Amino acid sequence: MATPGKEIKILAFDVFGTVVDWHGRIAREVDALGLGVDGAEFALAWRAGYKPAMQRVMTGELGWTKVDDLHRMILEDILRRFGVTALDDAQKRHLNLVWHRLDPWPDAVQGIARLKRRFTVCTLSNGNIGLLTAIAKHGGLPWDCILSAEVFKAYKPAPATYLGVAEVFDVAPGEVMLVAAHQDDLAAARGCGLKTAYIERPLEYGAARVNDVSPDPANTFHARDLLDLADQLGA
Incomplete structure (x- = not known):
């Protein structure tokens, strides 16, 4: 049986809402x-x-x-x-x-650390580099690399952001997977040839505005949280 996600080399994470509870x-x-x-x-x-x-x-x-x-x-x-x-x-x-x-979701640090054993893990956020670095320092987020819209001078969902990750690491777009809690972000990444993993964050907007976390079959993976994603990827 093939290892799930065998062709994936880079996991690029949305941050706000996906990794941290803004x-x-x-x-x-x-x-x-x-x-x-x-x-x-x-x-x-x-x-x-x-x-x-x-x-x-x-x-x-x-x-x-x-x-x-x-x-x-x-x-x-x-x-x-x-x-x-x-x-x-x-x-x-x-x-x-x-x-x-901003504080990480309870599964975030351990989940990223597990995924890091098998993949290169980086941010792909519209947040600027100083902001993302401060969040990582505050929450102990173990990124290999911090990439930002600031690097590409374009905000997601511009293709330059998603394709920029592949260019930075000199891999094909299909060897990059965006990890995010937002279906529009994931759809834009798929349009650029990336793999996609949806992470359920029902409480991103607070208990009074619970998110619909229904699966979209277009995504490569659908996970309850980052620990579940690590399980699915064998990390």
Whole structure:
């Protein structure tokens, strides 16, 4: 019997939502500030601004802008929308860096460590390199390499990001597998010839907005979490 995923050499991981719990950490920190707003709703609003902000870069309205700076732009907007006026610039900067302090899902560190025994494991995130490095340091994430949209000067789902991973490691696209909790990301990767592994993260948006984690047969693998993926890949 063939080993599953035998042709795969590189596992490229989406990070926000797939590897780390952005919603839980941001909600807790906002609640702890005592700003009189609901931390869970604030976290959702902050994340909701992410794709529109990236779109402004992709359409050329903004020049290349790293995600740390996009997060700060979105933060200024949602502070106004939520009527928060009590934070000074240093406090806003600290709050913006909550994205650097995101905690891994409980299976993430062990799952990545197991997968690393058999594959090269790297990030493929729209987050900038400094941000991804801080997250890895904070959570003990054992990446072999940190790749970012910043390297390719293009945000996912641009083909340059997915194909860029293959180019970096000098492998064929079919020897790279994107690991992600988002079907649109995975579909774009498949369109570039990558293999895909869907990871169930039903609580990415919090308990009040549970994700549909139904399988898509187009994916190469479907896993409950990263430990399950390691089991399926024999790692």
